[in-house]
Amino acid sequence: MLSEKEKKQYIDEVVESFYTKAINDIFIGYQFKKISDKPDNLNQVLSDFNPHLLRIKNFWYQQFSLPTEIETSERTLFHAHDKLNIRRGELGRWITLFKEELSLSTHKETQDIKNKWLHKIEKFEKAFIKRYF
Numbered sequence: 406m407l408s409e410k411e412k413k414q415y416i417d418e419v420v421e422s423f424y425t426k427a428i429n430d431i432f433i434g435y436q437f438k439k440i441s442d443k444p445d446n447l448n449q450v451l452s453d454f455n456p457h458l459l460r461i462k463n464f465w466y467q468q469f470s471l472p473t474e475i476e477t478s479e480r481t482l483f484h485a486h487d488k489l490n491i492r493r494g495e496l497g498r499w500i501t502l503f504k505e506e507l508s509l510s511t512h513k514e515t516q517d518i519k520n521k522w523l524h525k526i527e528k529f530e531k532a533f534i535k536r537y538f
């Protein structure tokens with residue numbers, strides 16, 4: 406069982422590692438360039454996304470600490486994504502990369518949060534499909 410501090414550390418690690426890959430990904434990297442501090446750089450670095458990363462981390466801390474109502478978080482998510490005009494395959498790519506990220510840690514202690522996280526990702530994927538496709 407992870408302590409609150411360890412849980413936050415694990416969330417930070419997953420989010421940072423996922424975004425390091427996603428921001429330069431051949432399929433979805435261009436979506437993140439839309440919100441980069443330095444969109445003209447060929448290779449994006451994590452520090453170009455500091456305000457974004459903070460919001461993402463807070464979102465996930467909240468997902469794993471409070472009894473979050475799914476409707477509330479979906480509204481936040483849709484608000485952030487409506488203007489991006491995401492294609493179906495881009496959603497698939499995001500999901501694949503995120504699941505890959507979660508599969509990297511094989512520590513017994515992270516098993517519980519990983520399973521919850523996978524479940525949440527699948528819920529959000531369904532919600533995205535319903536709204537956008």
Ligand code: HEM
Nearest residue numbers: 433436437440460461464481485491495496499529530533
């Ligand atoms: C179910 C899948 C997804 C989840 C759970 C998710 C999660 C999030 C969260 C929590 C935010 C921040 C919201 C805020 O600012 O408060 C965000 C923003 C963003 N997401 Fe996603 N995302 C998903 C899919 C995608 C996909 C498929 C793409 C692009 C291919 C994408 C690209 C972005 C971008 C560019 C932003 C920043 C929008 C802005 O600040 O204007 N996301 N996402």
